[in-house]
Amino acid sequence: MRHPGTVLTDHVFSVPLDHSRPDGERIEVYAREVVAAGKEHEDLPWLLFLQGGPGHGSPRPLGPESWLGVALRHYRVLLLDQRGTGRSTPVNRQSLALRGGAEEQAAYLAHFRADAIVRDAEAARRSLLGERGKWSTLGQSFGGFCTLAYLSHAPEGLKECFVTGGLPGLRVGAEDVYRAAYPRVAAKNAAHYSRYPQDVEAVHRIVEHLAGREVRLPDGSPLTVERFQTLGMLLGQGSGSDALHYLLEDPWIRGVAGAELSDTFLEAVRAQISLADSPLFAALHEPVYAQRSVSSLGTRWAAERVRGEFPAFDARRALAAGEPVGLTGEMIYPWMFDTDPALLPLREAAQLLAERGDWPDLYDTDRLAANEVPVYAAVYHDDMYVDRKHSLATARAVPRVRTWVTNEWEHDGLRVSQGKVLERLTGMARGEV
Structure with missing residues (x-):
């Protein structure tokens, strides 16, 4: 050809x-x-x-x-x-x-x-x-x-x-990977909000809306606060900060019950956060770091466990404190297998992979x-x-x-x-x- x-x-x-x-x-x-x-x-x-x-x-x-x-x-x-x-x-x-x-x-x-x-x-x-x-x-x-x-x-x-x-x-385990990653993601958040300070309030308003009601994407899956935060994945790309800003600049429409997130915005979010085209990315993202000589305990959802050490990514705490909401990066969380329709059937298998400890050394x-x-x-x-x-x-x-x-x-x-x-x-x- x-x-x-x-x-x-x-x-x-x-x-x-x-x-x-x-x-x-x-x-x-x-x-x-x-x-x-x-x-x-x-x-x-x-x-x-x-x-x-x-x-x-x-x-x-x-x-x-x-x-x-x-x-x-x-x-x-x-x-x-x-x-x-x-x-x-x-x-x-x-x-x-x-x-x-x-x-x-x-x-x-x-x-x-x-x-x-x-x-x-x-x-x-x-x-x-x-x-x-x-x-x-x-x-x-x-x-x-x-x-x-x-x-x-x-x-x-x-x-x-x-x-x-x-x-x-x-010889770096999954916990070490994410313990090093969260500060880098926080720095990218800070750079984004410095460049686009209006996005601090834009994200606050969206997060408050999601925290107070059920919102569903056009594919019928829930858009939770934590799922919305995964848009931070964009911040690691050359033009990602700009793409995120444009995504956030006009998310609202007036509906029967007042202001709500528009279908245009929700579809754009779905296109960014859905893993339907890359389920292996979700299932194997943490296991790619697993080696039995480094840890025999398995990855056990390391990104989720380590996240608690970094309060900037606790959206509800940030809202209460009037601080910018931290958006997350290249992390896979167990709740993704409950919210993404393409991942839901893989939930039990992914849990078994997370618990496995006898991974061969890479x-x-x-x-x-x-x-x-x-x-x-x-x-x-x-x-x-x-x-x-x-x-x-x-x-x-x-x-x-x-x-x-x-x-x-x-x-x-x-x-x-x-x-x-x-x-x-x-x-x-x-x-x-």
């Missing part, structure tokens, strides 16, 4: 659900090969793109735009739909219902973390490049987590790695300490989603990791920088920077 400036080829790989049981159940993993038009017959090096998430499919390119255009100057790119996403064997409330009860569903979901994604990538590499072929990787956000798992489990398949906003803490610190694969990583100084201190500690622990620390871009810099972030990293790899 051809798009302007690119040639696209579909690939489907049959892989074991459980790579430790190669003769067991199999699933399909889809990937889209992209090459610059006119170069499709050239012997180009390969670049595997590892998407952020977990639980999001790879980008659907319309041509050589943004970072992809930069990559296509040098590479043949493989956009991998990580298992369970996109055109790979799907995972959602509909497909999980075929697995049986909550225990069977949880056991199935446990096979969709970074370690399994790496094994899938290795199957794709061997199929496309042969046993001895090596490729480069580009990991955005959670894709960086997958990169460190790749370096831990199969570095022999890697030529070089690029990471954007995704160097994970190697990162081999001994192997990483002997790393020989060059890694070029953009670390965003003010990243709301991934802690800069955790990222830099990992960079110090793993040889041949070279970092570029910048506050020019937010977490979505790879996507919104018109290729400048990837240009910088590939320039580092070529010795130009």
Whole structure:
């Protein structure tokens, strides 16, 4: 298939659900090969793109735009739909219902973390490049987590790695992740309210309205105070503060009973907070931090437990004190599985995942300490989603990791920088920077 400036080829790989049981159940993993038009017959090096998430499919390119255009100057790119996403064997409330009860569903979901994604990538590499072929990787956000798992489990398949906003803490548990995250989210709230001081009152009025009555979104699901607060997820993106402000600037309409939140506003909120298109993100968001050598207790809804340590996110307390209401960030809470229709059928399975304590380790610190694969990583100084201190500690622990620390871009810099972030990293790899 051809798009302007690119040639696209579909690939489907049959892989074991459980790579430790190669003769067991199999699933399909889809990937889209992209090459610059006119170069499709050239012997180009390969670049595997590892998407952020977990639980999001790879980008659907319309041509050589943004970072992809930069990559296509040098590479043949493989956009991998990580298992369970996109055109790979799907995972959602509909497909999980075929697995049986909550225990069977949880056991199935446990096979969709970074370690399994790496094994899938290795199957794709061997199929496309042969046993001895090596490729480069580009990991955005959670894709960086997958990169460190790749370096831990199969570095022999890697030529070089690029990471954007995704160097994970190697021995950092879920509680530590969120204990570090809430202050960063609070700082983003403060910056937003400083930029748009009128939004303090706008959020107060909406929260008071939600606290005093039942409000439902157009899909019929409840909009609670806590669910409204998850709009803070926007604050970690380059233009997210502006998007949030525009969302808040005209939420009201006069109805039969007086002022109420308009359907236009409620639909815009639903589009932001619904996880119908990424249920794996909800089910596996905390388990991606779980490693039995770090904690044998399980994640146990760490974001919810740690939240109480930060009163700025107690909306009712903030209202009573006349303080700005803190909006939350990249956190998954157990009540989401009661309020989001797409997550409700996954509630019991998600609880079992939260209670599980015997998660295999994702990162081999001994192997990483002997790393020989060059890694070029953009670390965003003010990243709301991934802690800069955790990222830099990992960079110090793993040889041949070279970092570029910048506050020019937010977490979505790879996507919104018109290729400048990837240009910088590939320039580092070529010795130009």
